[in-house]
Amino acid sequence: MTDSAREADVIVVGAGPAGSTTAYYLAQAGLDVLLLEKATFPRDKICGDGLTPRAVRQLIAMGIDIDAPGWIRNKGLRIYGGGVKVELPWPELASFPDFGLVRARTDLDEILAERAVTAGAELLQGTNVQAPIIDERLDRIVGVTAKRDGAEVEYRAPLVVAADGNSTRLSLAMGLRKREDRPMGVAVRRYYTTPRHDDDFLESWLELWDGDRLLPGYGWVFGVGNGTSNVGLGLLNTSGSFQNTDYRAMLRRWTAGMPPEWQFTEEFATGPIRGAALPMGFNRQPHYTRGMLLVGDAGGMINPFNGEGIDYAMESGHLAADIIVQALARPTAAQRERALYQYPRILKEEHGGYFTIGRLFVQMIGNPRIMSFLTRHGLPHPTLMRFTLKLLANLTDPRDGDAADRVINAMTKVAPAA
Template sequence: MSAPIRVPARTEVLVVGAGPGGSAAAAAAASAGREVTLLDSAVFPRDKTCGDGLTPRAIAELDLLGLGDAFSGPRIEGLDLQGWGGRQQVRWPQRSGHFPAYGSAVARTELDDRIRHHALEAGARMVSGVKAVGATIIGGKVTAVQVNTPDGPAQIEVDKVIVADGVRSALGTSLGRSWHRTTAYGVAARAYVESDRCNDTWMGSHLELRDGAGELLPGYGWVFPLGTESGLVNIGVGALATEKRPAHMALRPIIEHYTNSQRDDWQLHGKPLRIASALLPMGGAVSGVSGANWMLIGDAAACVNPLNGEGIDYALETARLASEVLGENDFSTLWPDLLRSRYALAFSAARRLAAVLTVPRVVPLLGRPGIRSTALMEMVVRVMGNLITEDDSDLIARAWHVAGLASARLDTRPPFT
């Protein structure tokens, strides 16, 4: 555990938030020779509400950081999809030149701290237990960031700021970030349970979620093995919602019921522990993601898959993109334009589909035939895993690109606007 250090009076690049995105951005910027301060309100290692899953896209970004083999989680071959009386195991797509053919699952206590140490090894300076709460803006630029420390308020003068402080994004909000809930957002809870299948090579993904009375819920469940070193699986439930159709789910009893329903299949022992929940803006459903010398990345910019809440891969990817444009003079339009060029079509299509899935009667209509179609489940895995790229030209990719173009034409508020 790193002891908190004195808050510096000034830094060239301030990265606020030491999750995967913030630490990866700090590592990249420090490796490029910049003076970097990485700041977080927590003292590490710390926990974070998350499914802990790493898609092949996330593994690819960790490989670029030089951390591809740095974690204890098992190699995951794909998703074990279940629901509506059907079950299919679908491997991650074998597509050379894009992503590796495996994923993993690593507890955030381990993942975040290892990437943070990587940033420190690259030369970044860490300030722990200090919260960024506001900014001084002069001539359209952030000149200083106000922080709360155990000894009272202070400020750090800055040249550039990368905001990676998560779904609530206190600093982003003070800079004008707004979350628009008319599009789909997520509500989720996770816990940890001992399991004899903790080293399994498949992620459990349950597309049909019911409560203790057997009533269908507008949600999904997951079980992700975390490896023999921990002896645990991450087990969780999530729901999709919109402003018009909010999710009214008592998450604790639902996750306890879901755990019991998976007890035999996943060989679980004991009660679910460390239950935690989170609200997730998704699909770029925020505006105010940048200014002249600051930009939001990862969860703070709602770079989260609207269909399942996956965001670690996007956090790592936007961190890399942010580090690549740090030398530019003005991020005001450059950054949202870059985010839209990379993600807008996929986010638009996914959040429109997610909104449809918040209608209870639609879920079984799509789920029953879908779970029995290998082709549809392969598409589900690629979409849920963020594994369709701009240059993919197969039938599934072309269909998804067309869906994105059609959806974008209907958007009254495109992603990141």
């Protein structure tokens, strides 16, 4: 039985970083916002938990107190590869802070959702969205059906934001399929009690060794600051090993070769190995169609260079909210649609060229010989590695930057945004 529960200006489906950021900015602008989350906080999400300066900038913009207990700062990126260890501080830029953060997603997502509620959004937890409600006359989404407290309910709004992650049931129901020409990754991670929990560098391993055998993929060790570290690895579908790899076994084999004092063993694990897919490079499009906008993982907004998604999730949420606010202020349906169609265009202007270069990059490093060559010949050169850090983390000043900034900005401008 359907209970017509509530109407709003905008419905946001999913209270991860993308959805909560969208809801926060919409509510701040005075709109009536429903934020629907299928789980109940606190809830876990598979992630490395590392936040580069690009993500930190978004947290600061939302007024998050990053000096409160529970946040651990980092100075930069430590890279292992080719028998070399390199520490690269985050660049000093006008556009971004010069530090990163780590915060477990069990905390981070709840903090962001609470921030949206403080701004005026209504958060409904334990609300599992089932399907879009389509106005057949307009061929347009006008709400969603959901299961809540065992009952089927309806929520209606003239605009719906799909922030429901990689699986994005809502997008699939609206006929949007993944683009097979975009990279996809898989990541697994586990928490370990370790003396390395308060490391002030994010750590990236470009080579994963199982004794004398080189494993496919890349790894990370991020100190969470609460007595544990997040240890994980990722593999891209450009690798020949993508389809036939036991990722959990691979993580165990890799960590077995770590120094015993780091405690990355079964005895010190705080939970199971968990994994998730990483949709990259705008792998689901269009980002606006028939009354629905895609933000974050639902729109494949993970950086192909480094697997980072939280910053792009929050940026897309902020942009989507700005566009929606402007659109809903227009007096006619045609004018509202013109405003809404700016969303995918601006997204591609902002990130399309950069993601295109990223797709080429992951095609190259899918070949282990190329990856080995780049690792062994690139890591010993500090200037090259500082350039690489800026490129991989997408950290440049748009104006008045240094030579590296100008080269990277020029590359992303000339690359086609598809």
